[in-house]
Amino acid sequence: MISGANGYVASNFIVELLNQGHQVVALVRSRNSIPAGDRMVKALHEMGHTDDVQLKRLEVYDYSLFEKNFNLPKKQLRQIFDGQVHYFHFAASLKFDISSKEEIFGTNLQGVQHSIDTFQRYSGINSRFYFISTAYSCGKCKGIFEEKFYDNAEISEFRNYYEQSKRFAENVIHKYIENKKLNACILRISQIVGNRKTGVTLTDYGIFDFSKRIQRVALRNPGSKLRLQIDPDSTQNLLPIDTVVSYFLDIIESESLPAVLNLVSRNPITNRAIMNSLNQLLPIQLEVDMALKPSEMTTMEKIIAIGMSFTGAYIDINPSFDTSNLDAVIKNKQPEVTFRDIHRMLEYFLLKRESQKMKNTG
Secondary structure, three states, rough: OEEEEOOOOHHHHHOOOOOOOOOOOOEEEEEEEEEEHHHHHHHHHHOOOHHHHHOOOEEEEEEEOOOOHHHHOHHHHHHHHOOOOEEEOOOOOOOOOOHHHHHHHHHHHHHOOOOOOHHHHHHOOOOOOEEEEEEHHHHOOOEOOOOOOOOOOOOHHHHOOHHHHHHHHHHHHHHHHHHOOEEEEEEEEEEEEEEOOOOOOOOOOHHHHHHHEEEEEEEOOEEEEEEEEOOOOOOOOOOEHHHHHHHHHHHHHHOOOOEEEEEEOOOEEEHHHHHHHHHHHEEEEEEEEEOHHHHHOOOOHHHHHHOOHHHHHHHEEEEEEHHHHHHOOOOOOOOOHHHHHHHHHHHHHHHHHHHHHHHHHH
């Protein structure tokens, strides 16, 4: 059972679950008069091939994360929670800005509370609750971020309210584990990128959002130079979508689990490597200038800087993560992502955007 099932990571996970013969219950909101079932099937077709036989193993329910019992009939909930259930709580607000604080905490804190309450009310023995958190709930942690629970902290200890909300939600679950015997596991995932084997990239978060902004400038002003306030030696912890799905599959097969797992790459990619890749793929010259002042920026440089006002918090960090628990659980070891892999993903993403733009303009 998966809440927020039509998101990028969740829908890729579901495609593989259906491929392997699992029964899947997807909880999805209808939106803009589009039924939940149609939204789910559309997401699956975008992420991978699913045929009619596979889709027969999929049940989709239009739910409300903020209503008691997900606004579903009790009889229906008893049926879909019957037996041993692996419940993955993906539903989340991915916003960062202060103006969205209420929405962020409403979804990422109250939403998980409602999920736990419903899970405990209807799930059977041996069922397990998985909370999809973020490796960046580490906030501004110095040293190695271990696979354990950390105390709540003020916003000054985090880069944004998204990180803080995830830390708070982890601790809500921690209390349920200790006081209500909730069978739960926190899965902290880092930045999810494209498929390591194929290069296919269908997400536009993180480095892809950044590359999209650079591509816009490059296509409108080919041959131009952009100076950026980016630490070239800082890193991005990038985890391929096929790797994280493989991890999930190993996790559900594990008889027992530690309470926290850091699902991260052990081979972070430097900002310098990403910029070099974009310089090769686009008609533009990106240069590092850490001393660049706003008054010295060109109009294009100011536009890029403004566009990075939230994601820019991640361009000068080098977080370290412990993976001892993860290493003990994972049976199918995955190769580490390389610069060559990321270059292929960026190439796929940028070429696809360019071809879509040409198609849209006739």
